Amino acid sequence: MSPHHVDLEVDGLKIKIAIDRGGTFTDCLGIVEGREDDIVVKLLSQDPQNYEDAPIEGIRRILEQATGKPYPRDEKLNISGFSEFSIRMGTTVATNALLERKGERVALVITKGFADSLRIGNQSRPDLFALKIVRPDVLYQDVVEIDERVTIEDYQQNPFRDDDKIAAALETDPDLVKGLSGEVIRILKKIDEDQVREDLQRLYDQGYRSIAVCLVHSYTFQDHELAIQRIAREIGFPQVSLSSQLLPMIKMTSRGISCTADAYLTPVIKRYVEGFREGFSDGLQSENSRCEFMQSDGGLVSYDKFSGLRAILSGPAGGVVGHARTSFDPADPTPVIGFDMGGTSTDVSRYDGKLEHVFENTTAGVTIVAPQLDINTVAAGGGSILFWRHGLFVVGPDSAGAHPGPACYRKGGPLTITDANLFLGRLLPEYFPKIFGPNENEALDVEITRKKFAELARQINEETGQNKSAEDVALGFIDVANESMAKPIRKVTAQLIGDGIPPDRIDYEVYLNLRYKGTDNLLMILEPASGDFTSEFLTQHKREFGFNKPGRPILCEDIRVRGIGKSLSIPTEAPQAELKSIATTAISTDRQDDETIVYFANGGHLKTPVFFLGSLTAGSKIAGPAMIIDATQTIVVEPSATATILSKHVVLHVPSASNKDSEGADAIDPIRLSIFGHRFMSIAEQMGRTFQKTSVSTNIKERLDFSCALFSPDGKLVANAPHVPVHLGSMEYAVRYQHETMGPSLKPGDVICSNHPLAGGTHLPDITIITPIWDDAGKEIIFYVASRGHHAEIGGTHPGSMPSDSKMLYEEGAQTMGFKIVSNGVFDEERVRQFLVDEPASYPHCSGTRTYNDNVSDLIAAISANQKGASLIAALVDEYTLPEVHKYMRGIASTSETAVRHYLKTLAASRGGPSSSGAPLTFTDHMDDGTPITLAITIDAATGSALFDFTGTGRETFNCLNAPIAIAHSAIIYALRCLIGVSIPLNQGCLAPITVRIPEHTLLNPSAAAAVCAGNPITSQRITDVVLGAFAACAASQGCCNILSFGTGGRDPVTGEVIPGFGVGETICGGSGAGPGWVGESGVHVHMTNTRITDPEVLELRYPVVLRQFALRRGSGGKGEWDGGDGVVREMEFRMRVSASMLSERRVFRPYGMAGGGAGEAGLNLYVRKEKGPDGVVRERIVNIGGKMELDVQPGERIIIHTPGGGAWGAAVDKE
Incomplete structure (x- = not known):
């Protein structure tokens, strides 16, 4: 019918x-x-x-x-x-369109000067240790630049801000308007609607039907975007995405990328919806x-x-809402964790009665800023490929996908987690459809998994001397995958806006944003049941930062009220109440529907009953080992576990496993070694998230110029998060120095602050906070944790504390060999003020810090990050015991050492050198002042040891380019990790095979008084180029960080008066070097740094500048078979008098090519001055200021920075 x-x-x-x-x-x-x-x-x-x-x-x-x-x-x-x-x-229609890049053809409409800003993005590279840098391509195909411009009339860092004057000007100046978010906007250039119509008509005639519009400061001034929308609609564009309407939030770059994604995906969504209807x-x-x-x-x-x-995130979001509805019981407010394991990735979320949102998430390489459920994704799933690498079990992130799929799919695929489960008997082929093989008519192939795991077990046993069975190996990979998927579970934390919902279905939560007077470290406090906000603040502050400030007033920064609308009155389907009340009946194996053999960690191969879920009634209780299956799922009940069948749930009770059984005093299990590698890295990563969250400065919170790591009881590097490479090896020097000098005087509750080059520092703005972690008795240090952050202002001769003309260390700001910033749990603010204000101001022509409050807040944030690390290490020790944790700490260092030795042995063998008598690898490059950096690497082919000899490097210089000795070690450890090319733990083991020889009083091992501020960000890049050049790994990258610092205020050198002001600096990206088979990336940070660029809107909101241009410097990359990446052009106009400092390299010697490739273009720094001529007319004069210059910049003047391109690889060929 x-x-x-x-x-x-x-x-x-x-x-x-x-x-x-x-x-x-x-x-x-x-x-x-x-x-x-x-x-x-x-x-x-x-x-x-x-x-x-x-x-x-x-x-x-x-x-x-x-x-x-x-x-x-x-x-x-x-x-x-x-x-x-x-x-x-x-x-997943939108997600798939992003993944497959099958969205609508889009044109971007953006403010003049910013055509490439979304392509450059935040300038960071996604993989810290990849010489071949690959960033996802942009979603638009064409760009129209609109000649319009507005800016913020005043800036937040102005200590002399006069709001009354601005209010008066609003009444008389037609170019001033009030923005939507309260800022006063100056219209510098109005939009030309006729030109806009002409440009948009051209796009329409070329076939574009979707445009994304993103103008600078449109989050608060929407008029120009609305005018473009009106014109586009009149022309006939069906899809016009405005950044100001989609996401009226500051940060042009992320708003623009999100707006482009909307223009790219919305037509796809609309077509799908129409087709569905x-x-x-x-x-x-x-x-x-x-x-x-x-x-x-x-x-x-x-x-x-x-x-x-x-x-x-439409699909995954439904899973979050689903597990919130079905698993959380308001009467038992224990948070629940949602775990959604797919073929290639696993989604993890947490629900504690409230849906938690984030406003930034990356999908398919595109960072979207929009309200999204907080879903953490890890690249580990059923299709994740299994690897044995350098003594470690590695799962993913590569996936076998649907084709060829896992080995058991009968299409020649690799071993995966699915294969491990099948081989161990945890999947039953007879209950799967026969859809596998070339003709999609065969069952899962158990035999191929048995063969492949046996081969892998033989390889592992030969390399480790152990006797693991194929089943042990398969189960080991599952354990490692479980640990990988547990990482997001550990980090998830517990926003739903009601619209048009009746008042009786709205709940309210009240929050106070509190801080101590004199700090900027805010804590958002939810009203406690007692109503005592102060007590709750003190409790949370102690937990977050490790100390309180008795007697210090507590201030309320703002009040937040959250309304939660309940769209439907659906009764909870959570299992807790039924689980408590239901009468259970043990089900014997006599009731089993089938039987199979499954391999378990404790017990090996066991007969395992199989039950059909449909035949079990509510209240049935099944003891493991067992399997419960139905048409859509297979549940494995471990031998020690039980499963209780409820009306709509199956609840597994798994007793806490004991991890405190060691295989012996010295035995190292490679499976557990991999797990500890994950745990140590996770601790460092969570420290970093805490540091960023609790900091206040642009440098740390926005630019991410910081690093966090944990260290052994004697100060050796155990693990670090992938933050800033120049900190990798150097932080160990800082911790070891304090351990050796202050160790005997340390007590529980002490925290150390240091930044001096002789104490393991790199340059003075990088301040390191070191916290010893004690055993339960408080008698013995069991670990150290440390956090290092770059403070954009710490005093000295110039704002920004990066003077290009410094010759002595004291000119660069505050310095300390080390002091207790927290002593016995008390923050020593008096000593901090001496360090940051009084002591640097005591030197000739120098000032104390110009941003003391920001400095203190960021120091407290670093202490908080260490406190987080300390609590996580304590939990790890409690779980495994201290001897076990220390054993695997040493084991991981040994693994890293083995990986480096293997690489060096392989390299020596490929060069034909049977021993250390072979010719060394050599390379020399020159700083722009002619100072050579010379390296000879002699490899012992038998042991995999190597001598890195920098003899021949020039003497220390009477400028700021000197690099403390720790920096060379950072460059070496970074380069070796890049060359090895696979993920290994970065720790002291990486340098164990390496001997470094650097003569004293040279550029790379200067004396105590030498200025060093550029050694960390700039000379480090040149050292890295020399190391990679010796290995002939790739062409030179830009070899620079292109540092521009500026600011005002400080101590007047004549009167001694302290004038309020600010200091800020930023590093600017360039081109990366090409390599064998790849082109260099354009507009990206390289090698020893990976900090972000300040967003144009944030920059102009906080400082007296107008960013006129941020674009690729096209054609600046070297030419060859594989071209080098292009540098960028960054043009900044200053709106008030400032002191500016330009600090850069590669302005004389170009980035070298390799294997016959051409060199990249050298950088160029221009200063656009306003000069009055003899006729009284003010004209612009453009001058080259070289690589290093201090400038007294006047209002309306500009600095234009052209950063270097990367070198090319291979001689140029006819590419036609």
Whole structure:
């Protein structure tokens, strides 16, 4: 019967359908009024031979089961007979379009001077140790620059800000307007609508139908974007995405990228929705039908309002809402963790009664800024490939995908987690459909997994001398994968805005944003049950920072009220109450439906009963080992675990496993070694997140110029997070120095502050905070943790504390060999003021810090990061015991040493040198002043040891380019990690095979009084180029960080008066070097730094500048078979008199090419002065200021920085 003729018994039926359209499968759930059982349909998301659209097909099948009537595939679905027909869908359509780059053709409309700003992004590279830098391409194909400009009239860092004067000017100056967010805006250049129309018409004529519009400061001044939208609509553009309407938040770059994503994806979403609606005879527009889509923020939206920007996490968001509904019990407010393991990745989320949101997330290489549920994704899933590398079990991030898929798919794929589960008996092939093999008609292949794991076990045993079975190896990889997937579970933390919801369904939460007077370290305090905000603040401050400030007033910065709307009064389906009340019955193996053999860690191969879930009733309790299966899942119950069957849940009780059993005093298990590698790295990463979260300065919070690491009891590097490479090896020197000099005087509750080059510092702005971690008795130091952050202002001769003309160390600001910043749990603010203010100001022509409050806040943030590390290490020791933790700490260092020795042995063998008598690898490069950096690397082919000899390097210089000896070690450890090319733990073991020889009083080992501020960011880059040049690994990158510092204020050198002011600096990207088989990347930070660039809007909001241009310097990369990357042009106009410092290299000697490739272009720094001529007319004069210069810049003058390009690889060939 045709569905156009609905039977009377169907008429009036109510049906609700929920759909999860994933990348591989589409799951559909039908809830029919009056029907006891729900209808579940699972089908392939893509099956063009059988149906065009999986959700339509799923709905068709549900309707047939619900009504007992046929709904032919070749006819539209007629739902007119239903009194209520509701569809809710989560879909990966937007995600897949991003992954496959199959979105709409988009043009970007942006402010003049910023055509490349979204391509450059924040200038950081995604993989810190990849010489071949690969960044995702932009989503737009063409750019139109609009000649318009507005800026902020005053700036936040102005100590003489006069709000009354600005308010008066608003009344008289027609170019001043009040922005939406309260700032006063100056219109520097109004939009030319005729030119805009001409430019947009050209785009339309070229076939563009979707444009993204992002203008500087449009988050607060929308007029120009709205004018462009009006003109575009008049021309006929169907899709116009405005950044000011999608996301009216400061930060132009992230707002622009998000706006482009919306323009790229929304047409795709609209086409999909229209195609879906066409599957229904009424187009889902009748009164009885309702169709909603899940958005990334966990909210539902009508199909006609579903857009690309809000759709990217549509599928995973539904999972979060689902586990929140089905697993959280308000009566038992224990947070629940959602764990969604797919083929290539795993999504982890946490729910504690509130949906938590983040506003930035990266999907398919595109960083989207929009409200999104806080979902943490790790690249470990069923298809993750298994590797044995340098003594470690490694899982992923590479995935076998759907084709060829895991080895057991019979298509020649690699070993994966799925293979490990199959081989161990945790998957039963007889209960899987026969859809594998070339003809998709065979079962899963157990034999190939058995063969491959046996081969891998033989390799592992030969290399380690152990006797692991193939089953041990397979189970080991599962353990490592579990540890990898546990990392996001450890870091997740527990926003839902109601709109048009009745007051009786709205709850409110009150927060106070509190801080101590005199600091900027804010804590958002939720109103406690007692209502005592002060007590709660003191508790949280002690936990977060490790100390309190007795007697210091507590201030409230702002008040936040959150309204939570409950869209539906759905009773909870959480299992807790039923689990407590249900009477359980133990199920014996006599009730089993089948039996199989499964391999378990404790017990080996065990007979394991198999139960069909459908045959078990609520209250059934099954003791492990067991397997519970149904049509869509396989549940493995471990031998020590139990499974309780509830009406809608299966609850597993897994006793806490003891990790305190050691295999012996010296035995190192490679599986546990891999797990400890994850744990140590995770601690450093969580320290970094705490540092960023609690800091206040642009340098640390926005530019991420910091590093965190943990160290052994004697100060050796154990693990560091992938932050700033120049800190990698050098922080160990700082910790070891304090351990040797202050160790005997340290007590629990002490924290050390240091920054002097002789105490392991790199340059003075990098201040290191070191915290010893004690055993339970407080008698013995068991670890150290340290956090190093770059403070943009610490005093000295010039604002920004990076003077290009410094010759003595004291000219560069505050310095200390080390002092206790916290002593016995008390923060020593008097000593901090001496360090930052009084002592630097005591030197000739020098000032104390110009930003004392910011400095103190960032120092406290570093202490907080260390406190976080200390608590995590304590938990690790409690879990495994201290001897076990220390054993694997040493084991990981040994693993890193083995990897480096293996690389050096292999390299020596490839060069034909049987021993250290072979010719050394040599390379020399020159600083712009002619000072040579010379390196000879002699490798012992038998042991894998190497001597890095810098004899021949020039003497220390009477300028700021000298590099403390720790920096060369950082460059070496970084270069070796890049050359090895696989992920290994970075620790002292990497340098164990290396002997470094640097003569005293040279550029790389200067005397105590030598100025060093440029040695850390600039000379370090040149050392790295020399090391990589000796290995002939790739062409030179830009070899510089291009540092521009500026500011005002400080101590007047004549009167001694301290004038309020500020200091700020930024590093600027350039071109990376090409290599064998790859081109260099353009506009990216390279090698020893990876800090972000300040967003144009943030820069202008805080400082008296207008950023006129930030673009690629096209053609500046070297030419060859593989071209070098291009540098950039950054042009800054100053709106008030400032002291500016330019500090750069590669302005004389160009970045070298390799293997016959051409050199990159040298950098160029220009100063656009305003000079009055003899005729009294003020004209611009453009002068080259060289690589290093101090300037007294006047209002309206500009500095234009052209950064170097990267060198090319290989002689140029005819590319036609």
